[in-house]
Amino acid sequence: MQQLLYGVAYYDEYMPYERLEEDIRMMKAAGINLVRIAESTWSTHEPQNGIFDFTSVDRVLDAMHKAGIHVIVGTPTYAVPTWMVKEHPDVLAETPNGPGRYGARQNMDIINSTYLFYAERIIRKLIARVCSYPAVIGYQVDNETKHYGTSGPNVQFRFIKYMKEKFGTVEQLNQHYGLDYWSNRINSWEDFPSAVGTINGSLGAEFSRFQRQLVTEFLAWQVSIVNEYKRSDQFVTHNFDFDWRGYSFGVQKDVDHFEASKALDIAGVDIYHPSQDELTGKEISFGGDSTRSLKGSNYYVLETQAQAFPNWTPYPGQLRLQAFSHLASGADMVEYWHWHSIHNSIETYWKGLLSHDLGTNPTYEEAITIGRDFKRLSSQLIHLKKENRAALLVSNEALTAMEWFKLPGGEVGYNEIVRLLYDRLYEMNIGCDILNPSSADRFEKYDLIVVPALYAASDDLLEQLNQYVENGGHVVYTFKSGFANEHIKVRTGMQPGIIEKACGVRYSQFVQPNKVSLKGNPFDVEEKSNRIDVWMELLTPTTAEVLAWYDHPHWGTYAAITENRYGLGTATYIGCMPSAEVAGKVLERACKAAGLYGPDQDLRFPLIVKSGVNEAGRTIRYYFNYSNDSNRFLYPHGNGIELLSGRNIGSGEPIDLESWGFVIIEENSIPVT
């Protein structure tokens, strides 16, 4: 679309009384130019097996068209009707917790043939009907799809075939997974037990990978059906989501976003985050970087919060700050879940732009200003192109493996390490892309690759990282990286295995720290931040320079953090879980070495800078103040214009940002490319 999209999920079906005209009036007033419909209401559209009723879809499409509001139509497959479960109880997924129960959504077996039969039928009926409506600009397949833990006999049956395909012989399987241990050998494919009870992390992680593949296949299958109907000016997207900690936290373990997004025309995402005093923009940035990196392009925020929970209701100014933060990460759409607060059922307190009274309110009134600015600045802000020189390498395999082999204490897992590093980059305004193991061919684009806890990785991937360093790249690894191969088999040589070459350190022992600090506070941090936690590898440098030693009566001869020149590049190795402050210092050093340090890095969180190049080829820079206090900074770039106010800004000019305020500066000169 050649237009910034400002949207809401809209459920005419949920309305407590006839509201369509009034809703559209209020949407128009707020500059809403998009609604998403239909993805949750299968039981309304197919009230009985084979009886269809698209009244609410039709009337909404007509009304939206009349109002000039675009529509995304969702396939309503993530929540099945009562009649289906009553008639075919086995459409519900059997999980490790037992058979499914009707009630919640996302409880079906996504490979059950009966479910797939009905899903295909409703998709075809719905999409065939809506595809020619002029208001329809695209489709969302399903909703936050995952595998829902499906692991019944039919899933196990298919898994065995998958394993046969992968390993050929049971002997190979036994060898790679070490199944002699505890008498777990599988000496004939017929003996293959359900993976549900396994204590073998290799097998368990493979089953998780298989389950992720089911998600990829399911989404691709839906897309292929929708594609049969889709007009050339329409798109297909899907709303991915993240590891959920009450909000969007980290890498999603149940879906391989990189694989699953291949079938889509444009990547979409749902981002939810703390608000009020806890609003930092980190989740908006992480979710945006993750989604933009899937297809290396702009993306749609298909769901984000308006008022949501009591503790997420935004302070004045925050809704605006959030909306433009999405744009600043490369989003071309900001869509709220959802238009109106619902009056019944489990998400009653996941409030929409409208409260339950369906009238105006301060949040809605703030949305009006956003809609106005989106419309006014659309051509300058849309399709922001970002060329980041830093990247973060994440891995579903490493995440799953670390679920199997948890760090002591159980509080720090893979995503905590991911966020420890990502958040530090964010705080120093280093823009970054997100890579995964399939991105190896793009390593060379970057000056710095940050690699949190790459616990499980193939030889190939690690060799490519070595090569990247040798060719002049900078890598920052944390502890645990390189420890096991892609089968979660621990490497049989000295650790950190293959990457020792680039890192110039080795170890064969590791311990759990107990009040351990870094000797002599080498990063000059606050006393209480000069500590390490959770894990310490007893590193011995071979060629590396030691940046920090452990301060400990017995382990004081071992290194904690090292840096190694290798070929033309540098590899930093963090052998322990550092404090946020220490992690920040190590990354700052690496960024400087990689030449990533510029004037925007003199600004630090809560002053956040995001930039990119717009369609006119001009650099756009957002300066956000993520703080209850007002803030001032000196604008360090070339003369430009502040787009919200239309004011000219000179280089070096002081700019004041109010609490939760921001400016958008378009630089006047067009850089020569």
Place this chain on the structure above:
Amino acid sequence: MQQLLYGVAYYDEYMPYERLEEDIRMMKAAGINLVRIAESTWSTHEPQNGIFDFTSVDRVLDAMHKAGIHVIVGTPTYAVPTWMVKEHPDVLAETPNGPGRYGARQNMDIINSTYLFYAERIIRKLIARVCSYPAVIGYQVDNETKHYGTSGPNVQFRFIKYMKEKFGTVEQLNQHYGLDYWSNRINSWEDFPSAVGTINGSLGAEFSRFQRQLVTEFLAWQVSIVNEYKRSDQFVTHNFDFDWRGYSFGVQKDVDHFEASKALDIAGVDIYHPSQDELTGKEISFGGDSTRSLKGSNYYVLETQAQAFPNWTPYPGQLRLQAFSHLASGADMVEYWHWHSIHNSIETYWKGLLSHDLGTNPTYEEAITIGRDFKRLSSQLIHLKKENRAALLVSNEALTAMEWFKLPGGEVGYNEIVRLLYDRLYEMNIGCDILNPSSADRFEKYDLIVVPALYAASDDLLEQLNQYVENGGHVVYTFKSGFANEHIKVRTGMQPGIIEKACGVRYSQFVQPNKVSLKGNPFDVEEKSNRIDVWMELLTPTTAEVLAWYDHPHWGTYAAITENRYGLGTATYIGCMPSAEVAGKVLERACKAAGLYGPDQDLRFPLIVKSGVNEAGRTIRYYFNYSNDSNRFLYPHGNGIELLSGRNIGSGEPIDLESWGFVIIEENSIPVT
């Protein structure tokens, strides 16, 4: 009965050796004039299917009669024999956790026909046998009956019929419960899923209401059978219990006490409470007020603790204090669970009046003094009539609804709010009755009605409350009141909906407070008490006076607590969860405005005053010292006589109460009525 009853639950069947004669000797010595028997020992009385053995009942009835001790006979239906479960496993309730297991009591399906067949037979056999025994003064049907989570297919089958009856058409149901959401529509009664897995709070809460109705019907059915045998001088009662937090805490969510008590001749109750340093009398008072209000009459404490757990063993004086506190709330009976500590099984440490050694002990010795005083003062203390001018309105529906829609943090639920308010009234010696939504015709009796978190309520009820204020009544509401209707559908207008009329405030947003206080400490409380928690509604007064504003950089323009004149009355609205101290101040203000403030309100907890009028028409006042320290107060009423000592007390005379001590003063003059 024209006699204060001092009783024990007695289990001849549990005795480790022949004790009947010795037990009766010790009971007589302690003034015990009542025992309850038989309610727990079905397997003793029907050792095999259809084989009956009432030996232990007969001999106890004979012996008690001889000793002049009254007997209540319980129907033994709450714990089923082994043979029944072995022969008919389906008598055990299927619950959301799966099929039942034999072992514990209260695990049967109370609508299972097989169970009901056997229950009816044992009831008829037992009651037919005992009804003519002279010692028998009454019956207890079942024991602390609840629905035990029964929710198997037969229960769902009946629930669907109940829903058909209630709604007529599925369309009505879908509309009221918002079942379009997440594809939960029920488009044909045949499609109705088990309610167990539902995520729709309207449906889930209705199922809970249905389950409570099963309890009401079950008890009424038992009463109807017993009534066929009951002599005219005998009564039927039941021992209700409360929301259990290790002790009797609040409103019982699984039983509608008001409905269920209708079939009974007299209301009964089980009250257990902390002791030693944690003894406050609050549970005795709350449980007593609740039970007295069921039938507007005196009630029986069918179970309360003697020694019970190690942490409940009373300090010297506490057993006396407790016994008379029950009388002061309107009880005509105090019965211990139980006579003797049991030597086997799960309640071994729920000790009786006798320890396991079955000899005397300090607690038993204190009971002797109680029995003596009960006997001596019976005619003056029995049938205490109380005319309270304040009432607390509680609601099973609101309680259930708030289980579905929990407050943030999960620590404060409906009953915490009930107790926050009730306990403050208790501490300032405001006697109160307990109402429920069915009591609307009695509102006018009261000068003040306190309404905690009436989250779910019909339009009618709220209109009646408005009317009550308009007519001159005083109401104190807390946050969440009026939010949803009786179907737990959130009202679609501005909040607090219908009661806005009386309260003069409105809001459409609410947030979770984080270190929020009330601006300027308007209630002049301790610094640490000037805070609110859990919930804050962003109130805008329309006609109300603001008693407190939030102290917050962004929400400081909203009101926290308001007071509104409406018609001839006043409505106070507390839009947040205040500290106990602030809640106390708000209630004090309301009590004063309602004219409830008298000399007894100058005394405060730990000095507790309870009063009523005895059969002679004289006012009886108890002054209790709930404290390890001795206390003095000036007696503020007319001349009277202190009944324990027989001493004359003059108006204004100082009275000393020792640690855990109390006095009972009967005023000399009879008030003109």
Place this chain on the structure above:
Amino acid sequence: MQQLLYGVAYYDEYMPYERLEEDIRMMKAAGINLVRIAESTWSTHEPQNGIFDFTSVDRVLDAMHKAGIHVIVGTPTYAVPTWMVKEHPDVLAETPNGPGRYGARQNMDIINSTYLFYAERIIRKLIARVCSYPAVIGYQVDNETKHYGTSGPNVQFRFIKYMKEKFGTVEQLNQHYGLDYWSNRINSWEDFPSAVGTINGSLGAEFSRFQRQLVTEFLAWQVSIVNEYKRSDQFVTHNFDFDWRGYSFGVQKDVDHFEASKALDIAGVDIYHPSQDELTGKEISFGGDSTRSLKGSNYYVLETQAQAFPNWTPYPGQLRLQAFSHLASGADMVEYWHWHSIHNSIETYWKGLLSHDLGTNPTYEEAITIGRDFKRLSSQLIHLKKENRAALLVSNEALTAMEWFKLPGGEVGYNEIVRLLYDRLYEMNIGCDILNPSSADRFEKYDLIVVPALYAASDDLLEQLNQYVENGGHVVYTFKSGFANEHIKVRTGMQPGIIEKACGVRYSQFVQPNKVSLKGNPFDVEEKSNRIDVWMELLTPTTAEVLAWYDHPHWGTYAAITENRYGLGTATYIGCMPSAEVAGKVLERACKAAGLYGPDQDLRFPLIVKSGVNEAGRTIRYYFNYSNDSNRFLYPHGNGIELLSGRNIGSGEPIDLESWGFVIIEENSIPVT
């Protein structure tokens, strides 16, 4: 064996590549002279039903023989192959949590006939094959056997027969277990319900005893099979383990070690313990004393940790300290679990002597010194005989009973009380044996018997303890002792029942203390240690001297700790849960009275002394320094030789121990016996 054994569990099957020769080279270098094999790898040795493959066993036995390394062969029955479960799903135990799942070990029903058929066959095949190999010195039957909660219908069926055998009539059963309570009577054997759901602690504890008996029978059955093949120079052992709290903590509730060890030739044990700053030697000592006491003889440590978890990786010196601590408790073998860290599956981080890189490392290098010293000092240190004069009496019955009747708060259970007392004896260097109720005929051997919380005990046992005191013995009891009989029926007389005679105290009430101390700090301990917790019995002395009174406004008239002369002996009674320091003082007083106090008691933890007599009849004394700091002491015994250094030590000579260091002194003179 006439040789100290220094061993490792060895799994050729788990090796990631061919390693046998290199492993043996490294073992020899470290002085390893023993490996245990085969106990975990049924699926390797019987890859299909009835197809056997002992290749890895044969080649290891040959190679070990050639290298002069002894072998223990384990029966591989604790982890079943995939084919068996696929063919016979019912071999998995049904537990209270439902049917079993394949994956983990120790999940089978040890009375399932199919399992037993296959188990017998693999045992016979394996042992018949290996018994004539010269390297094989003995066998381990199964591994850390327990009953795994097996409680399905077949187990219940057998349990009923067991109960019939025990009680004869249901009337007896009902009487002893108090089954009238809550209608739990069993009036016909056919009605006997599954014990799984019972709330009757007597029945539940009996079922646990029955389950322990299943373990005893299972192990005896295995031993009987192995004995058919065993050469006269071979032994059969088993590795018992302990109540697991993340490490070996206390009495194992699921196995009666005393009964189960009867079938064995030599007792074996697995001991795991905290390390680094938390290494105290307590678990090594407790586990050693427990195991040595089973057969009154030396024992084998079949498993203990090398590196294990990150938090157990030993500091320099600790591996040596641990190894010799085992010897000092009477072990003749120290075997690590395990040789090499595993590269897959659940115990990947339970590291072996070798890290995953399979090369040398600091821990392995320390093992080399241990192997050298074991070999050099074998004849002086082997077969250490210990004649302790103190004993601790533990009981599976009391442990199980206290699981049913938990102390308030739930944090202190039976084993916490056991360790409270055991650890104090350890800290003051009082060597002790561990007794159980079957050891009554050996009471007279001891001067002091310490009896923690003997909650459930037969009249006989308590009478024997009375008799022991009367004859001159010293007993220290804690609270709860004597409370219930062997059926967990609380005694019906004054407490502490039968032992009142020896203790001279009685009580009928008990409470939970809340900030209670001992009046006047009678043991002169630190202020914060002068407190009691969890439980306080309100003791009234009859003939006892009061050592401590409670300091409490209401309970201050009751005694807390008493001491009583009875006959020629003394009984101390601790009526509450004291602090560690108070418990230590009470035990110190008792030890002094019992004449157990010598010069080694002037040394205290972290200086630990262990002694015994070697085969030459000379006294061997180990002095261990369990501390990060160096320590000095004056050697208080007769002249001797320090065996590690060969240095002569004179009586009274100062000896310096470095951090985690120790000396071993053999006294020159041979005591006259």
